[in-house]
Amino acid sequence: WKHIGLDNTRQIGRVIVDPKNPDIVFAAALGHVYGPNPDRGVFRSRDGGATWQKVLFKNENVGAADLAFDPVNSQIVYASLWNTRRTPWSIYPPSYGPGGGLYKSTDGGTTWQQLTNGLPAQKLGLNRGRIGIAVAPTNHNRVYAIVDAKEGGGLYRSDDAGATWVQVSIDNRIWGRGWYFCKIAVDTKNADIVYVPNTALYRSTDAGKSFTPIKGAPGGDDYQELWIDPADPNRMIAGADQGAIVSVDGATTWSSWYNQPTAQLYHVAADYRFPYWVTGAQQDSGAIGVPHRSNRGKITLGDWVGLCAGDENGYTAPDPLHPEILFGDRVTRCNVLTGETTNVSPERGMTEPARHTWTSPLVFSQADRRALYYGNQFLFKTINSGESWMQISPDLTREDPGVPSNLDEAAAANAPVNKRRGAIFTIAPSPLRAQRVWIGTDDGYIQLTDDDGKTWQNVTPSALTGWSKVVMMEASHFDVNTAYAAIDRHRLTDNEPYIYRTRDSGKTWQKITNGLTPGVYLQTVKEDPQRRGLLFAGTELGVFVSFNDGDQWQSLQLNLPPCSMRDFDIHGDDLIVATHGRSFWVLDNITPLRQINDEVAKSDAHLFRPTDAYNSPQGNENGTPFPLDEPLAENPPYGAMIDYYLKSAPAGPVTIEILDPAGQAIRRYSSEDRAQPANPESLNIAPIWRPAPEPLSTAVGMHRWVWDLRPTPTAEGRRGGGFGEGAAAVLPGMYAVKLTVNGKQFIQPLRVKMDPRVK
Numbered sequence: 088w089k090h091i092g093l094d095n096t097r098q099i100g101r102v103i104v105d106p107k108n109p110d111i112v113f114a115a116a117l118g119h120v121y122g123p124n125p126d127r128g129v130f131r132s133r134d135g136g137a138t139w140q141k142v143l144f145k146n147e148n149v150g151a152a153d154l155a156f157d158p159v160n161s162q163i164v165y166a167s168l169w170n171t172r173r174t175p176w177s178i179y180p181p182s183y184g185p186g187g188g189l190y191k192s193t194d195g196g197t198t199w200q201q202l203t204n205g206l207p208a209q210k211l212g213l214n215r216g217r218i219g220i221a222v223a224p225t226n227h228n229r230v231y232a233i234v235d236a237k238e239g240g241g242l243y244r245s246d247d248a249g250a251t252w253v254q255v256s257i258d259n260r261i262w263g264r265g266w267y268f269c270k271i272a273v274d275t276k277n278a279d280i281v282y283v284p285n286t287a288l289y290r291s292t293d294a295g296k297s298f299t300p301i302k303g304a305p306g307g308d309d310y311q312e313l314w315i316d317p318a319d320p321n322r323m324i325a326g327a328d329q330g331a332i333v334s335v336d337g338a339t340t341w342s343s344w345y346n347q348p349t350a351q352l353y354h355v356a357a358d359y360r361f362p363y364w365v366t367g368a369q370q371d372s373g374a375i376g377v378p379h380r381s382n383r384g385k386i387t388l389g390d391w392v393g394l395c396a397g398d399e400n401g402y403t404a405p406d407p408l409h410p411e412i413l414f415g416d417r418v419t420r421c422n423v424l425t426g427e428t429t430n431v432s433p434e435r436g437m438t439e440p441a442r443h444t445w446t447s448p449l450v451f452s453q454a455d456r457r458a459l460y461y462g463n464q465f466l467f468k469t470i471n472s473g474e475s476w477m478q479i480s481p482d483l484t485r486e487d488p489g490v491p492s493n494l495d496e497a498a499a500a501n502a503p504v505n506k507r508r509g510a511i512f513t514i515a516p517s518p519l520r521a522q523r524v525w526i527g528t529d530d531g532y533i534q535l536t537d538d539d540g541k542t543w544q545n546v547t548p549s550a551l552t553g554w555s556k557v558v559m560m561e562a563s564h565f566d567v568n569t570a571y572a573a574i575d576r577h578r579l580t581d582n583e584p585y586i587y588r589t590r591d592s593g594k595t596w597q598k599i600t601n602g603l604t605p606g607v608y609l610q611t612v613k614e615d616p617q618r619r620g621l622l623f624a625g626t627e628l629g630v631f632v633s634f635n636d637g638d639q640w641q642s643l644q645l646n647l648p649p650c651s652m653r654d655f656d657i658h659g660d661d662l663i664v665a666t667h668g669r670s671f672w673v674l675d676n677i678t679p680l681r682q683i684n685d686e687v688a689k690s691d692a693h694l695f696r697p698t699d700a701y702n703s704p705q706g707n708e709n710g711t712p713f714p715l716d717e718p719l720a721e722n723p724p725y726g727a728m729i730d731y732y733l734k735s736a737p738a739g740p741v742t743i744e745i746l747d748p749a750g751q752a753i754r755r756y757s758s759e760d761r762a763q764p765a766n767p768e769s770l771n772i773a774p775i776w777r778p779a780p781e782p783l784s785t786a787v788g789m790h791r792w793v794w795d796l797r798p799t800p801t802a803e804g805r806r807g808g809g810f811g812e813g814a815a816a817v818l819p820g821m822y823a824v825k826l827t828v829n830g831k832q833f834i835q836p837l838r839v840k841m842d843p844r845v846k
Contacts, residue, residue, distance in 0.1 A: 235265020
């Protein structure tokens with residue numbers, strides 16, 4: 088892929104390519120949805136994206152939502168314009184401003200004419216919303232438009248290439264929540280067959296007069312897009328919020344979206360079982376969980392479990408004292424083993440309406456493992472699993488956060504009557520002092536209590552204006568006076584990253600963003616609980632690490648996809664990230680990050696102290712394996728993870744030896760080893776065959792080697808083709824790892840533990 092521009096358009100609703108000339112491209116740029124910007128409207132490139140011209144533009148508030156070519160003559164182009172503005176106090180819907188409508192060009196996009204005859208008129212206070220367009224491939228005069236409007240919304244059809252229109256359906260199922268949907272597709276062989284994606288996928292066979300749902304949940308919710316094969320309309324791809332599904336028989340049957348790691352997650356919390364489970368709330372699919380290690384040899388679809396705690400948004404909060412209990416949503420208590428679910432919400436007893444964000448915070452204290460906190464505009468606490476709650480704060484939001492100057496007149500007029508509109512967005516109980524709790528609000532306040540809510544101090548940095556969303560607070564594990572705040576101001580059209588640090592309980596704050604990518608806003612910041620000054624930051628596009636308490640940052644992206652990194656959890660030695668659109672990712676064993684320092688960096692070679700290794704049962708790998716065309720994720724490596732660093736290429740071999748508790752070498756690896764060839768007979772039983780690893784690396788940089796907890800394999804085991812199969816795993820105890828580089832030896836202790844489930 089090559090980046091070809093239009094950076095400042097922020098949102099692009101449609102890209103179409105001339106079927107007769109792939110260098111001619113049109114893009115419908117909606118623009119910034121929170122404020123005005125000139126980079127919006129319809130853009131055209133005639134040189135494959137090397138340069139762009141803005142060919143349809145009304146003003147800095149009106150963007151483009153959709154585009155379509157005439158199937159016979161690509162000089163004819165249809166476009167829809169939309170003036171929309173989101174507000175910081177509302178999840179949805181956005182407001183509609185003037186200037187939207189449907190347009191047509193007959194000269195390849197150079198000039199445009201607005202189409203109005205028969206379409207909903209724009210009236211005072213009744214502005215048009217989003218419009219989706221589709222032209223029938225078999226009849227270029229047949230054009231469909233699905234229109235979201237405060238008055239007259241529905242499906243419209245033209246049989247004269249847009250000159251006149253008639254409303255053919257007012258079915259709310261196909262155009263309701265039009266700001267979110269409003270897409271349409273026409274069968275590539277029959278102009279009367281029309282598809283409209285919405286909360287289900289709908290089909291009409293009578294040119295839009297009546298519709299039947301043909302695909303809904305389960306199998307995807309919130310259908311956003313449909314592609315139909317031009318040569319064979321039985322072949323189609325539907326895009327839903329969870330991923331893509333395919334039909335090859337005209338929508339009679341569909342493939343699954345479960346084979347795509349596209350979960351849109353908001354937060355992540357690992358529970359206290361062994362092996363631990365990663366949990367979180369997934370957009371459109373409720374709370375989910377997956378074990379960090381599967382007994383199936385790989386993590387498969389069968390390991391993903393829908394959890395009974397919570398809905399598609401919000402937090403999950405595993406109970407540290409009862410590993411089978413999980414809390415979620417606003418608030419539900421769930422036994423993940425039995426499925427028993429109880430509504431324990433503190434809002435049941437509220438005497439005034441609760442104000443929520445989409446993801447209401449719900450977190451346990453590390454200092455008092457009984458204490459669970461929940462926030463709306465108030466902070467609540469329970470110490471008896473939600474059986475009773477205490478409201479431990481007044482309204483902690485701004486009395487009047489105001490109307491941001493980036494909003495237009497229509498959006499400003501959409502403000503609630505009450506001036507107080509914010510909610511608590513993040514809660515950070517101190518791990519060091521049980522009665523100290525930090526909170527941040529989505530309207531720009533940071534507040535602190537030192538007496539479990541009896542009194543509160545407003546410690547907001549002076550730079551934070553109204554609607555500066557405090558997306559994450561983190562209380563230090565090493566100094567009770569230190570805390571970190573990640574701030575998101577993109578709703579104010581400010582996309583810069585902001586992290587603030589205080590070392591004096593909020594009296595003063597320092598901005599710590601050196602090294603973060605400019606123009607990419609923050610989602611989260613977390614502190615490592617074992618190494619002071621080791622911080623992790625998640626932005627809208629990546630993960631960063633700091634080794635000096637945030638003074639400098641560097642990328643920790645590695646093999647992560649560039650997407651929204653919403654939250655971290657540090658569980659034992661693992662760093663877990665919840666992404667919005669690419670599911671959960673785990674960085675196994677971050678102990679080297681905890682040990683890196685200037686001395687290590689200056690060393691010619693270094694052996695890091697390994698984390699504890701667990702001798703765990705490997706599960707039933709025999710029998711029928713999952714086929715490789717099913718979705719599979721790797722288990723974390725089985726055995727002891729040994730990390731070493733080489734500053735320069737060594738003159739001789741690199742060796743690693745494993746020493747038993749008596750100091751005797753029981754296993755030896757060398758960079759001069761040769762990888763054993765695969766035994767073809769053993770490959771027929773692939774799930775139980777483990778090939779010999781590649782030799783130790785002598786390349787410059789960091790390396791990870793995994794010892795499989797077995798002594799040197801016997802000759803019988805080698806003959807069987809199963810590497811290491813001739814030796815049982817070692818007993819629990821203290822071992823040692825010896826690294827030899829250029830004749831110099833490095834030794835580190837290694838503890839082998841038994842799986843706590845094994846009795």
